[in-house]
């Protein structure tokens with residue numbers, strides 16, 4: 479079989495490219511919403527754990543968060559996905575994409591929270607003390623002063639986590655979601671020819687991850703801009 | 711004269727180490743108190759207890775005859791200026807000054823900005839309003855930190871070695887601003903090693919050693935006629 483023939487069979491015949499488009503759509507959908515869920519929940523967990531460390535408040539919540547982070551980080555992502563789908567939502571009729579978003583979001587939150595927590599702790603305590611003596615409360619301190627600086631400092635680590643998240647969605651096929659890898663698998667099981675389905679999906683992932691890191695670099699540069707302003 | 715702040719039997723320990731031992735102390739409205747003493751004598755810890763950056767192990771602090779609790783309302787009434795400036799590095803000079811009055815609802819956004827510009831003009835830094843702290847000199851940072859505290863209109867301002875991190879040529883501008891603030895009637899408690907400045911500005915000097923107040927008096931009493939051996943020794947080492 480010639481290479482042109484192989485491409486034709488894998489992609490064009492029976493509109494097989496539709497699988498890839500469907501896979502791309504689902505991969506992006508899950509990664510995008512999981513990223514937001516992970517970031518929001520991750521920041522929340524980081525704040526709870528930091529506020530416990532500084533003020534000894536929210537002890538029970540802190541224990542729950544620590545427990546949560548330990549479990550998520552200590553078990554494989556694909557297992558978490560399957561437990562959420564086959565155990566927790568076993569009896570419930572629920573969109574499988576939603577389960578994907580939830581599962582990857584919950585997973586990412588644990589990693590994000592550790593990154594953000596390290597970022598918060600990297601800010602010198604002088605600024606916290608200044609905010610304290612100006613009458614700002616903990617949430618104002620975090621929102622206006624600490625988090626903006628913390629996130630800026632850990633942006634490279636967060637970027638890595640987002641890229642990991644994007645790639646990890648490739649196990650969503652385990653609960654029947656047609657994401658990119660599953661799509662290539664479906665095509666290949668029809669044609670018995672893995673070459674183009676796998677290569678094309680690999681290239682798509684590469685474009686996505688490179689694009690994402692480019693985007694994060696831009697963001698990093700934008701956030702650093704004020705530091706470069708020359709004194710007039 | 712009216713007692714503004716009263717400290718009664720204040721103790722502070724870090725773990726097993728007692729850093730402050732039975733401190734009793736009164737500040738009247740308009741007082742300029744300077745605290746001196748050797749390194750490690752507990753000056754910073756004492757100052758930090760006054761605005762709850764450190765929690766006293768024992769004892770009472772009364773503001774206007776009411777016992778102080780660690781709450782935000784009180785933080786607003788006691789301003790603090792730090793050795794290391796502690797400006798918010800993600801905010802411009804103007805934002806540094808206006809953040810607290812706006813967020814604590816002390817002033818409206820408009821009022822805060824007007825007031826901040828007035829204060830910036832007073833220290834001659836109005837053209838720096840949109841600059842980030844990284845681009846200021848040490849002396850400029852500290853002067854901005856002082857007006858950031860001033861805009862909250864505190865009842866007392868605490869200064870912990872405000873000039874110790876500055877290059878020598880910048881010390882004067884900060885001391886000058888502090889004198890201006892003092893002349894406006896602000897009650898101030900200052901930890902400093904600048905003894906000439908202390909002599910000029912203070913109406914009360916406190917000498918601390920090993921966590922205790924060893925001697926209190928007017929600048930003349932403390933600097934010209936020290937009574938205790940420890941103070942004499944301290945002054946002879948510094949001069």
Ligand SMILES: Nc1ncnc2c1ncn2[C@@H]1O[C@H](COP(=O)(O)OP(=O)(O)OP(=O)(O)O)[C@@H](O)[C@H]1O
Nearest residue numbers: 724725727729747748749750751752753754755756
């Ligand atoms: N957070 C802390 N934990 C443990 N020990 C502390 C802490 N803060 C201060 N100390 C100790 O308390 C003592 C008094 O410290 P403090 O900073 O109040 O002294 P100081 O008079 O301000 O000294 P300096 O002139 O060097 O600033 C020192 O022995 C110091 O090591």
Ligand SMILES: [Mg+2]
Nearest residue numbers: 753754755870
């Ligand atoms: Mg000190």
